[in-house]
Amino acid sequence: MSRDLSLEKYRNIGIMAHIDAGKTTTTERILYYTGVNYKVGEVHHGTATMDWMEDEQERGITITSAATTCHWNDYRINIIDTPGHVDFTAEVERSLRVLDGAVAIYDAVAGVEAQSETVWRQADKYRVPRIAYINKLDRAGADHARVVEMMAERLNAVPFVIQLPLGIEDAFNGVIDLVENQIISWQGDDKDSTFERLPVSDEHRATVDAAREALMESLAETDEALLETYLEEGALTVEQMKTALRRLTLTLQGVPVLCGSSFKNKGVQPLLDAVVDYLPSPADIGAVVGHSLDYSEEVRREARDDEPFSALVFKIAGNKYGDLAYIRIYSGVVKSGEKVFNVAKNRDERIGHFFQMHANKQKEVKEAATGDIVAIAGFKNVVTGDTICHPDSPLLLERMDFPEPVIHIAIEPKTKADQDKLSQTLDRLALEDPTFQVRVDEESGQTIISGMGELHLEILVKRMIRDFNVQANVGKPQVAYRETVIGEARVDETYERQLTGKRIFARVALSVKPAERGAGVCFENLTNETTLPQVFADAVQEGVLQAARSGAIAGFEMVDVQVALHDASFDDVDSSDVAFKVAATMAFKRAAREAQAVLIEPVMNVEVATPEEYMGSVVGDLNTRGGRILNMESRGDLHVVRAHVSLANMFGYSTALRSVSQGRATFSMEFSQYAEAPRAIQEKYAPQMGVSGDGIRSMG
Numbered sequence: 001m002s003r004d005l006s007l008e009k010y011r012n013i014g015i016m017a018h019i020d021a022g023k024t025t026t027t028e029r030i031l032y033y034t035g036v037n038y039k040v041g042e043v044h045h046g047t048a049t050m051d052w053m054e055d056e057q058e059r060g061i062t063i064t065s066a067a068t069t070c071h072w073n074d075y076r077i078n079i080i081d082t083p084g085h086v087d088f089t090a091e092v093e094r095s096l097r098v099l100d101g102a103v104a105i106y107d108a109v110a111g112v113e114a115q116s117e118t119v120w121r122q123a124d125k126y127r128v129p130r131i132a133y134i135n136k137l138d139r140a141g142a143d144h145a146r147v148v149e150m151m152a153e154r155l156n157a158v159p160f161v162i163q164l165p166l167g168i169e170d171a172f173n174g175v176i177d178l179v180e181n182q183i184i185s186w187q188g189d190d191k192d193s194t195f196e197r198l199p200v201s202d203e204h205r206a207t208v209d210a211a212r213e214a215l216m217e218s219l220a221e222t223d224e225a226l227l228e229t230y231l232e233e234g235a236l237t238v239e240q241m242k243t244a245l246r247r248l249t250l251t252l253q254g255v256p257v258l259c260g261s262s263f264k265n266k267g268v269q270p271l272l273d274a275v276v277d278y279l280p281s282p283a284d285i286g287a288v289v290g291h292s293l294d295y296s297e298e299v300r301r302e303a304r305d306d307e308p309f310s311a312l313v314f315k316i317a318g319n320k321y322g323d324l325a326y327i328r329i330y331s332g333v334v335k336s337g338e339k340v341f342n343v344a345k346n347r348d349e350r351i352g353h354f355f356q357m358h359a360n361k362q363k364e365v366k367e368a369a370t371g372d373i374v375a376i377a378g379f380k381n382v383v384t385g386d387t388i389c390h391p392d393s394p395l396l397l398e399r400m401d402f403p404e405p406v407i408h409i410a411i412e413p414k415t416k417a418d419q420d421k422l423s424q425t426l427d428r429l430a431l432e433d434p435t436f437q438v439r440v441d442e443e444s445g446q447t448i449i450s451g452m453g454e455l456h457l458e459i460l461v462k463r464m465i466r467d468f469n470v471q472a473n474v475g476k477p478q479v480a481y482r483e484t485v486i487g488e489a490r491v492d493e494t495y496e497r498q499l500t501g502k503r504i505f506a507r508v509a510l511s512v513k514p515a516e517r518g519a520g521v522c523f524e525n526l527t528n529e530t531t532l533p534q535v536f537a538d539a540v541q542e543g544v545l546q547a548a549r550s551g552a553i554a555g556f557e558m559v560d561v562q563v564a565l566h567d568a569s570f571d572d573v574d575s576s577d578v579a580f581k582v583a584a585t586m587a588f589k590r591a592a593r594e595a596q597a598v599l600i601e602p603v604m605n606v607e608v609a610t611p612e613e614y615m616g617s618v619v620g621d622l623n624t625r626g627g628r629i630l631n632m633e634s635r636g637d638l639h640v641v642r643a644h645v646s647l648a649n650m651f652g653y654s655t656a657l658r659s660v661s662q663g664r665a666t667f668s669m670e671f672s673q674y675a676e677a678p679r680a681i682q683e684k685y686a687p688q689m690g691v692s693g694d695g696i697r698s699m700g
């Protein structure tokens with residue numbers, strides 16, 4: 001096929017930031033200046049194009065990431081807008097997985113906030129090259145230098161300042177381009193106001209010279225040949241600086257830092273230039289590495305159209321045309337109507353239609369190629385994380401990891417008629433969102449939905465009622481407690497019965513001890529030390545896992561335990577896998593109790609930013625919630641408190657914070673770790689244990 005644009009001219013980028021830093025506003029400007037939009041939507045008018053779901057427009061926040069395509073100077077830029085609220089980190093994570101580069105946006109007043117750190121770490125994990133954009137320089141209290149410092153301190157980033165603000169706060173009217181050695185000045189605040197590139201004026205000469213020299217020096221220090229040139233010539237050329245910046249960005253050794261005010265329409269066009277100049281194309285990223293279907297060998301696919309087709313499904317979203325599967329194509333070409341293979345499901349799928357997405361609007365295309373991000377209609381059975389590929393050349397790309405939900409609520413249909421619809425709708429929502437889970441409680445028969453936070457579940461329930469017209473009653477949010485062991489124990493358990501005249505027999509000796517946080521239930525020596533036949537060893541494993549699901553002391557799932565099988569006896573005639581399963585279940589429950597099973601609870605990282613006068617009440621309130629204050633610092637005219645607080649004590653916090661600060665303080669919260677639950681909780685759920693929970697004690 002002939003591609004209309006070489007792969008080098010693609011940029012697949014994400015825009016990531018703390019809530020309210022200005023992602024949506026910036027994306028709107030990008031769409032305007034690249035000619036996709038004719039009108040700039042404003043977040044506070046509820047008309048921003050990317051925030052298309054009704055709920056997003058109501059709340060002025062971005063919930064689901066929408067993909068959109070635009071063009072800048074002959075380059076195709078696919079943008080994934082990612083949400084800033086921490087309850088939706090899974091959305092950020094799945095976007096980062098398929099992107100080649102990202103723009104990190106900071107609020108010039110608030111600086112690097114908690115959520116920005118989380119997203120930054122996620123981007124580190126996926127090795128996503130980044131450029132930074134310090135937004136809102138027009139705001140009172142904007143402090144460019146402080147944000148740069150915070151990037152180094154908090155994110156461990158190596159910032160390369162390539163622009164300085166021209167004026168600040170009310171007087172902000174452009175940027176100084178240190179690479180080109182020019183002033184970029186806008187005529188006004190209007191979206192259509194033009195800008196011009198001017199030589200640096202005398203007024204700014206000294207500052208610019210010093211900043212340019214510092215930039216050149218730090219670039220030169222990264223490369224021996226460049227250092228030599230710099231020392232010989234006393235300066236670097238624009239081309240040399242750009243090449244060095246691109247190399248450092250692509251190898252994750254540095255982050256070019258730009259600035260502007262998206263709201264005042266200043267800085268966005270140079271930001272687009274920087275996306276092209278410094279962020280990678282799919283060709284720079286190169287081959288994708290997956291596995292053969294049996295995991296026995298690595299399979300590489302070069303980022304080329306003449307390779308077999310391979311792609312990853314990174315999002316499923318329902319809209320009025322049915323389910324759309326968003327895919328990132330890593331290699332090859334695929335056409336509508338073609339058959340592809342879904343590796344995880346081991347089945348063929350036919351591609352119905354392809355769409356290039358612009359927020360919730362879509363443009364049909366006939367084929368898609370390496371580097372493209374498109375949405376596909378017509379797949380029957382795909383979920384987020386599935387690999388799809390050419391049927392003759394299968395490979396498995398690494399799946400995405402999503403955090404386990406930490407909060408759950410019971411939900412029941414209002415009427416009998418809603419019953420079926422409720423369960424279908426919940427399944428549908430769970431398909432779209434991997435951090436949303438649905439299960440039926442075995443004992444109570446209740447339907448339980450779990451998610452990442454109150455807001456997460458609140459929004460899903462609202463969607464269910466509004467978009468799917470299902471009426472339901474929901475209970476109070478409950479913390480997803482877990483169980484684990486803090487000691488070690490070894491037990492010997494024999495299961496022997498006479499059933500319908502037949503003897504059944506199995507004996508297992510196993511031990512349990514704490515395993516690493518996040519390890520789940522792990523096994524050692526299932527067959528080594530014993531000479532147990534494989535079928536019985538499998539039955540032991542199954543029995544333990546089944547027992548772990550319902551816990552040992554209070555019915556919560558038991559996690560992070562290491563189980564070893566030390567001895568086992570069987571009888572050729574009377575033993576069966578069922579007998580081993582029962583023996584293992586009994587042994588595991590007893591061992592876990594003897595190894596001091598305890599309840600653990602989710603503990604959150606909470607960050608509150610408040611004006612000074614409310615600082616005392618904010619801290620007092622966190623203390624009454626049993627929070628552990630980690631540190632306090634000032635940021636502009638705000639004070640920022642960071643604390644660890646158990647999730648159970650954070651319900652309804654937004655209302656409480658509003659009332660202690662007259663609506664002036666803001667907060668963000670993210671899951672930090674599981675820690676031993678306090679004594680009161682232990683006694684409430686497992687009174688028989690007489691355990692010694694002592695508040696927040698890290699188990700990690």
Ligand SMILES: Nc1nc2c(ncn2[C@@H]2O[C@H](COP(=O)(O)OP(=O)(O)OP(=O)(O)O)[C@@H](O)[C@H]2O)c(=O)[nH]1
Pocket residue numbers: 017018019020021022023024025026043044060061062082083084085135136137138139260261262263264
């Ligand atoms: N003064 C000023 N305000 C801005 C600027 N950019 C954005 N804002 C305002 O800041 C608020 C948040 O902007 P958004 O674009 O919604 O931020 P976001 O990061 O997309 O937020 P979420 O979608 O909620 O994650 C809005 O009220 C914007 O109008 C700026 O450059 N200057």
